[in-house]
Amino acid sequence: MGNGWHEWPLVIFTVFGQCVAGALIVMGLVWLKSRDEAARARLIRSMFFLWVVMGVGFVASILHLGSPLRAFNSLNRVGASALSNEIAAGSLFFAVGGIGWLVAFLGKMPAVAGKLWAIVSMVLGILFIGAMTHVYQIDTVPTWHNGFTTLSFFLTAALAGPLFAALLLHSAGVSFNAGRAAALSVLALLATVAVVVMQSNGLGAIQSAIQQASALLPDYGALQVWRIILLAAGLGCWICPLVRRQEPKTPGLAAGILLVLAGELIGRGLFYGLHMTVGVAIAG
Numbered sequence: 001m002g003n004g005w006h007e008w009p010l011v012i013f014t015v016f017g018q019c020v021a022g023a024l025i026v027m028g029l030v031w032l033k034s035r036d037e038a039a040r041a042r043l044i045r046s047m048f049f050l051w052v053v054m055g056v057g058f059v060a061s062i063l064h065l066g067s068p069l070r071a072f073n074s075l076n077r078v079g080a081s082a083l084s085n086e087i088a089a090g091s092l093f094f095a096v097g098g099i100g101w102l103v104a105f106l107g108k109m110p111a112v113a114g115k116l117w118a119i120v121s122m123v124l125g126i127l128f129i130g131a132m133t134h135v136y137q138i139d140t141v142p143t144w145h146n147g148f149t150t151l152s153f154f155l156t157a158a159l160a161g162p163l164f165a166a167l168l169l170h171s172a173g174v175s176f177n178a179g180r181a182a183a184l185s186v187l188a189l190l191a192t193v194a195v196v197v198m199q200s201n202g203l204g205a206i207q208s209a210i211q212q213a214s215a216l217l218p219d220y221g222a223l224q225v226w227r228i229i230l231l232a233a234g235l236g237c238w239i240c241p242l243v244r245r246q247e248p249k250t251p252g253l254a255a256g257i258l259l260v261l262a263g264e265l266i267g268r269g270l271f272y273g274l275h276m277t278v279g280v281a282i283a284g
Contacts, residue, residue, distance in 0.1 A: 007272040009060040014132055015160070015264045016057035017090060018153055020050050021125030022161015023168070024097060028118040030169060030176045039174045044104045046172035051098045053164075058094065061087075082134040089131035093124040129153055142206045143213050143274040148199045152271070155195070158188035159231060160260045163238055167253040178248070182239050189231055192267075196224050208278040217273045227266040234259030 005011070027047060034040050078084045100117040103109045109117065133150040162181040169176055200221065206213035217223070237256030241248040 005269045005273075008269075009063045011265055011268045011272060012060040013057045014153070015156060015261065015268050016053050016060070017132070018129055018156040019160035019164055019261065019264075020054045020057070021093070021129055022157030022159075023164040024050055024125050024161075025122045025157075026162050026165035026176075026181055027169065028122045030165075030174065031118050032115060034174070039172075042172040043169065043174045044101065046168040046174070047101050048105070049168055050164075051094070051101060054094055054098070058090070061090075082131070082137070086128075086131040086135050089124070089128045093121070093128040096124055097121040125157075129157055140277055141275060142278065143203070143216075143276045144271075146202075148195055148202075149271075151191070151195055152267070155188045155192050156264050156268075159185055159192065159235075160257065160264060163235065163253070163257050163260055166238060166248070167250070167257055170248060170253055171250055178238075178242055182235070182242055185235055186239065189228075189235060192231065193228060196228070200224070203274075206276070208276070211276060211278070213274065213276055216276060217270060220270060220273075223266055223270055227263045227270075230259045230263030230266070234261075234263065 024047075027043060027050070031040060031043055034043070078088045096117070100109070100121060104114055104117070133153045136144040136149050139145050162185045166176075166178055166181060203214040203220075204212070214220075234256040237252045237259065238248055241252065
């Protein structure tokens with residue numbers, strides 16, 4: 001996956017975390033609008049898989065740090081360090097979302113508290129993604145220090161999140177406005193293509209005295225093409241049945257989310273492969 005696959009723990013952590021945050025927002029909105037208690041109960045049960053995926057992401061991040069102790073030590077600089085803020089935001093999102101889900105799953109969540117929990121969890125998910133983006137806004141890494149990084153992280157949530165939510169909601173037998181959610185993912189795909197094109201054009205203008213950004217990943221263009229193909233195929237597994245006014249099948253949705261995640265893992269691997277530390281960058 002490009003030269004950035006050596007950072008595979010971070011690739012998994014960021015992509016999985018953004019996917020879960022996006023899916024939680026969609027499922028939270030469905031939960032808030034639902035008046036069917038039985039459907040709400042099924043929705044809550046299906047949310048279990050959100051926290052499983054989030055747990056996998058956090059395990060990957062701990063592997064990157066080397067040990068859980070380093071993760072705890074990094075929290076000592078919350079407010080002063082972007083990395084500490086990311087870990088704190090992610091931990092808070094995981095804790096509030098996960099503990100709230102457990103309380104709701106056990107049937108101990110009052111209606112008013114449940115709405116508050118859903119809203120707070122969705123906001124924390126957005127803040128979590130925002131905290132991730134700040135980690136990579138490093139002025140000595142010109143290939144990361146730009147708006148493409150922030151946009152790409154949020155686009156991953158908009159691409160994979162609604163599809164993951166659709167899989168879980170469909171499996172739970174919970175109806176929702178799939179058309180709007182799918183439209184969001186399609187718009188995110190179009191925006192992703194635009195980001196790839198604009199960023200590719202900009203790489204040639206970034207260089208140091210000894211290195212040019214466009215030379216970091218010789219297969220960058222080909223891998224981005226494969227990424228877009230996977231993303232389009234994954235969303236197609238969801239959208240094609242909707243266009244034919246048919247109910248998507250669970251296997252098709254499962255294949256779709258796997259394809260989209262594969263595409264985003266490739267894209268994130270390329271992102272880390274573009275790491276280019278320079279003392280003085282020259283942007284033409």
